[in-house]
Amino acid sequence: MNIFELRRKALLYATIALVCLATVGSARSSLTAQGGNQDEELQMGQMVFDELKAKGESSNLLLSTTN
Amino acid sequence: MRPIADAITRAAQPRYNHPFKSYLVHEPQPNAFAAPGGNVYVVDSLLYLVKNNDELVGTLCHEVSHTIHHDTMTLMEKQERIAAREIGAAVLLGADLHQMLGIALLGKLHSLSYSREDESRADLTGSDVCASAGYNPWGLVWLFQDFQNANTGDVPQLLSDHPNNQNRVNALERHFRENPAVFAKFSSDPKSAKPLSVPKNTAEVFLH
Numbered sequence: 001m002n003i004f005e006l007r008r009k010a011l012l013y014a015t016i017a018l019v020c021l022a023t024v025g026s027a028r029s030s031l032t033a034q035g036g037n038q039d040e041e042l043q044m045g046q047m048v049f050d051e052l053k054a055k056g057e058s059s060n061l062l063l064s065t066t067n
Numbered sequence: 068m069r070p071i072a073d074a075i076t077r078a079a080q081p082r083y084n085h086p087f088k089s090y091l092v093h094e095p096q097p098n099a100f101a102a103p104g105g106n107v108y109v110v111d112s113l114l115y116l117v118k119n120n121d122e123l124v125g126t127l128c129h130e131v132s133h134t135i136h137h138d139t140m141t142l143m144e145k146q147e148r149i150a151a152r153e154i155g156a157a158v159l160l161g162a163d164l165h166q167m168l169g170i171a172l173l174g175k176l177h178s179l180s181y182s183r184e185d186e187s188r189a190d191l192t193g194s195d196v197c198a199s200a201g202y203n204p205w206g207l208v209w210l211f212q213d214f215q216n217a218n219t220g221d222v223p224q225l226l227s228d229h230p231n232n233q234n235r236v237n238a239l240e241r242h243f244r245e246n247p248a249v250f251a252k253f254s255s256d257p258k259s260a261k262p263l264s265v266p267k268n269t270a271e272v273f274l275h
Contacts, residue, residue: 045104
């Protein structure tokens with residue numbers, strides 16, 4: 001195996017390692033963002049519910065669940 | 068309402084990661100809207116507006132689809148950005164202001180206008196959910212046709228205020244033709260639908 005062949009292999013392995021690291025990093029940040037959005041959705045939903053309920057209580061509107 | 072809400076929940080749940088819950092709200096203006104997180108609100112006066120079960124189910128499936136597509140969150144984030152730009156505080160936008168703007172927009176949730184693309188997508192997904200729930204997805208088409216034939220003043224701000232109902236009807240009909248395995252079994256004739264009769268001047272009964 002000559003020096004060029006060694007360099008070529010080293011470059012190839014380094015590229016593969018970089019691609020793997022980038023993929024893992026991207027998946028992790030995507031999952032974190034997704035989790036954050038889900039929490040935000042629940043928070044927003046709860047605020048809407050509280051607001052409607054408060055409005056109902058203050059003006060005699062009724063709110064009830066169907067399931 | 069309970070069998071309808073249960074059927075829609077069963078059909079829509081696999082497409083969304085939070086449990087769907089439906090609430091009946093008492094207000095004079097007919098409306099239905101879905102909030103982020105899975106809550107669906109149906110105004111009781113809507114029951115007097117629709118002509119049959121399938122029109123009611125079509126409306127609810129359309130609203131549920133906005134939640135499935137996260138349209139409300141996207142729209143609220145967009146509105147927040149616009150509001151922040153308007154007050155010239157975009158650079159200073161910290162967590163508190165972000166929350167304040169979010170809260171301010173919540174009050175408008177029932178009247179937010181989605182884009183034409185969001186509405187069309189919710190129509191198609193809504194029809195899929197209707198079919199999965201065992202209700203006739205043509206109900207949505209019939210409702211649009213009713214709106215088209217009604218006086219402008221009689222049409223409530225429901226299913227958005229985009230007036231191009233014919234395009235939406237055409238898109239739905241194309242979707243039905245392209246997926247015969249799902250939709251061919253449903254009749255396009257509104258006379259085949261079970262009328263929804265809510266007696267007027269009776270005491271309002273709310274489910275618990």
